Amino acid sequence: MALDVNLNRLAVFAALVRAGSFTAAADQLGTTKAMVSQHLAKLEEELGIVLVVRSTRRMSLTEAGELFHADCVRILADAEASIERLNACRETPRGLLRVAAAGDHGPTIVAPALAAYAQAFPDVTVELVIADSIVDLIAERFDVAIRLGWLRDSSLRATRLAGFRQIPVGAPDYLARHGNPDHPADLAKHHWIALAVLSSPTRWTFTDATGGEHAVRTNPVTSSNSTHAVREFVRAGHGISVLPDYMLADDLASGALRPLLPGFHLPDGGIHAVYPGAKPSAKVRAFIDLLRERVEAR
Known part of the structure; x- marks a missing residue:
């Protein structure tokens, strides 16, 4: 004893x-x-x-x-x-940095930032896990997760890195066949591609120039849990949907997709670094600072 x-x-x-x-x-x-x-x-x-x-x-x-x-x-x-x-x-940043991110921004936003981070801090080994579902940071031993949108109530700590706009878009081929919606209420008549991971993938509230709100319930013909897949459905002319602006720059510039409802807008979303504990470690703090600089530069 x-x-x-x-x-x-x-x-x-x-x-x-x-x-x-x-x-x-x-x-x-x-x-x-x-x-x-x-x-x-x-x-x-x-x-x-x-x-x-x-x-x-x-x-x-x-x-x-x-x-x-x-x-x-x-x-x-x-x-x-x-x-x-x-x-x-x-x-001093050192050890293993495990980062979780979703498929729509993990490869394009987080991975390049992690590559730059690994070069700046050679004593840290980085691991990026792509998962569209919400991971349990503590149980799965993640140091930080990059989450987009609106955070749920949680005991985790979060740092806001930047924001993004939600843009309703459609392909020229689809719009030639079905017409352009002029008002949010018109979306209920269109083929909708739903992003299943959203808390309300078929309910949207738009705001007009005077601050008036316009709620609409869409009718999905197809859904997916991947933002990239939703984008490809829309590009193929299968329907219309709402996508984050950071995914749309090339498509809008080339004309592959067209923005809809220019007189209305949706609430901006946030890009957050979420981590357990009251204070981030040196390796997490350094990564958050680097990622914030890169996101703001975009």
């Missing part, structure tokens, strides 16, 4: 042996001679053995005290080294 020993008393015992007297040990520890004596007495009581023989003029270690002192010095040295290693980890 393990002894119930207050480990703080080990430091007092080691200081006593190092100083050579109760008075000198009290001076080094910033306490009183009586307190040092009390700690030693409690330690001997907890261990059930005499460590120090003391008289009015001197003190000496028993044989058990000699053995225990050697172990105390080693234990305290190991503890100090461990604390120094933790301090180094807190101040």
Whole structure:
């Protein structure tokens, strides 16, 4: 059965042996001679053995005290080294950085940032896991997840990196066959490609120039849990949908897709870095800073 020993008393015992007297040990520890004596007495009581023989003029270690002192010095040295290693980890990025991101932004936004991060911090090994579902950061041992949209209530901490616009789009071929919607209510008559991972993939609320809101329920002909797949369905002329602006720059520039309902807009979404714990580690903090710079530059 393990002894119930207050480990703080080990430091007092080691200081006593190092100083050579109760008075000198009290001076080094910033306490009183009586307190040092009390700690030693409690330690001997907890261990059930005499460590120090003391008289009015001197003190000496028993044989058990000699053995225990050697172990105390080693234990305290190991503890100090461990604390120094933790301090180094807190101040310098090192170790494994596991990042989770969804398929619509993980390969195009997060992966290039991780490549730049790995070059800047060679003591860190990076791992990117692409998953369109919400991962459990703690259970699956992720350091950080990059999430887009609107965060759910959570005990996790989050840092907002940037925002993005939601844009309703359609392919020229589809619009030539079915016409352009002029009002959000018209979307209910169109073929809709739904992104299944959204909390309400068929309900949308648009705002006009005066601040008026216009809610509509769409009728999906196809759905997918992948934003990239939704984009390809729309590009193929299968229907229309809403996509984030960071996916649309090339398609809008080339004319492969056309923006719809220019007089109306949807709420902007956010790009967030989500991490467990009250304070991010050095490696997570450095990655968040780098990713924020790259996202803002886009």
